[in-house]
Amino acid sequence: MKMQKTAYRGRIFYFRDASTFKTIPISKEIDKGFLEHSYCHFEDGVLIVDEQGKVANVGQYADMKKHLEGSQLVDYKSCLITPGFIDTHNHAAQSAIVAAYGEKLLEWLNNYVFPAESKYKNDTHAKNDLNFFIDLMLKNGTTTAVCYGPLFYAASNIFFEELQKRNMRFITGNTIMDDNSPDYLKLPTKENYDIAKKLIHKWHNKHRLSFCITPRFGLACSEEMLEMCGSLAKEYPDAYIQTHLGENTHEITAIKQRFPWSKHYLDVYDHYGLVTDRAVFGHGIHLTELELEVLKAKKSILAHCPTSNNFLGSGLFNFKRTSQYTNRITLGTDWGAGNTMSMLRVMDDAYKVAMLSGFKLPSMLRWYLATLGAARALHIDDKVGNFEKGKEADFTVIDPNATPILKYRNNQVDDIFELLFIIMSLADDRNIVATYIMGKPVYTNQAPVRGYYTSNLMAESFSGSIEQAANAEIK
Ligand SMILES: [Zn+2]
Structure with missing residues (x-):
């Protein structure tokens, strides 16, 4: 034909x-x-x-x-x-626990997320669940995402394969952690490094796919693991980086205790070379002026996830204040804690959260953040976004x-x-x-x-x- x-x-x-x-x-x-x-x-x-x-x-x-x-x-x-739409923060392996009742971040991870993610050791489950995730994303009009993939190699590889079948422009990587998490999910540093390397060689810059170095967050990674992530970032400077930052006040206190040498939460990531213009930090609700200055200087990206923040009671992102430091703000569903895959619902929540801080977040700006703005932040605006x-x-x-x-x-x-x-x-x-x-x-x-x-x-x-x-x- x-x-x-x-x-x-x-x-x-x-x-x-x-x-x-x-x-x-x-x-x-x-x-x-x-x-x-x-x-x-x-x-x-x-x-x-x-x-x-x-x-x-x-x-x-x-x-x-x-x-x-x-x-x-x-x-x-x-x-x-x-x-x-471009969704800059979500979790592929959390569809099974969306809308889990009654916990804040740290308890929610232990009680719901970790058991669900462990099921990805089974390849059949992984393939079905990941296809459900991708289908739902497309049903909601989202065509590109920055996404936390499964922990294990086989499941991560299946994820890339299924994304490639749809020919999606997509940024993802195996979620990395070895601490403050159950033994059944802990993978040693060397194994995480090997998984990432194999996935990079097979999928990074192939088709429309990019690899993202994905330490879950500071509390779930040992210093050795963060150091390994930093070396990967040095070895593959065009790979993306994603992690969580300043989501919950208890998390921030725990980070301070765990890394007493750090000036602030972001300093932990900066110390290991993970704060770059290709790094996407989820949330950034509770940030100090110093952290905002570092984000601005390093041109890093903040993924604002209002729906998830409301669901877990994490706090109100101050759009007006944050945008005085950086315009590299994007929007994310944080599917998993976020209870919708619709970027339209996220744009609505961004408006409501801003209103609670006395700021009217303009319609067109929100549409921009979910399309061309995100593409620009991710350096893919020569390809998609308009x-x-x-x-x-x-x-x-x-x-x-x-x-x-x-x-x-x-x-x-x-x-x-x-x-x-x-x-x-x-x-x-x-x-x-x-x-x-x-x-x-x-x-x-x-x-x-x-x-x-x-x-x-x-x-x-x-x-x-x-x-x-x-x-x-x-x-
Ligand atoms: Zn998240």
């Missing part, structure tokens, strides 16, 4: 390459003049994806007819087409009228600021119509999720829409 360009018609919204954290418009009242260059909004737009799955063109439908010749047309007229020509076409299609309340509420919406705000306030996975990876549908709400990544199944399963598209082919 001859490959064709495909054109997706709908309301299109994304941030331009020229936009920055500081130029994202706050409201339509001040969106006059120069700020308009920071985003593109085509009410009746079209996104054209080439045969390689990259953006060939995008614009107002009426202006694009000459570019549509020979394309298949998929009509999402009443839906919003936007770059796939629809500029040549970018990889990872996107999601959102029906803003999928539920009765949204349909009712949207009758009264007349600008993109309000539309985004209402979607973030009221929408969830029920609103996700389809998710595409490099121009291929990997989820659609017209059929069951599982099995969708198999390309043959995909073509058949999706024939309804493609057929309509073919009929509507532009002459």
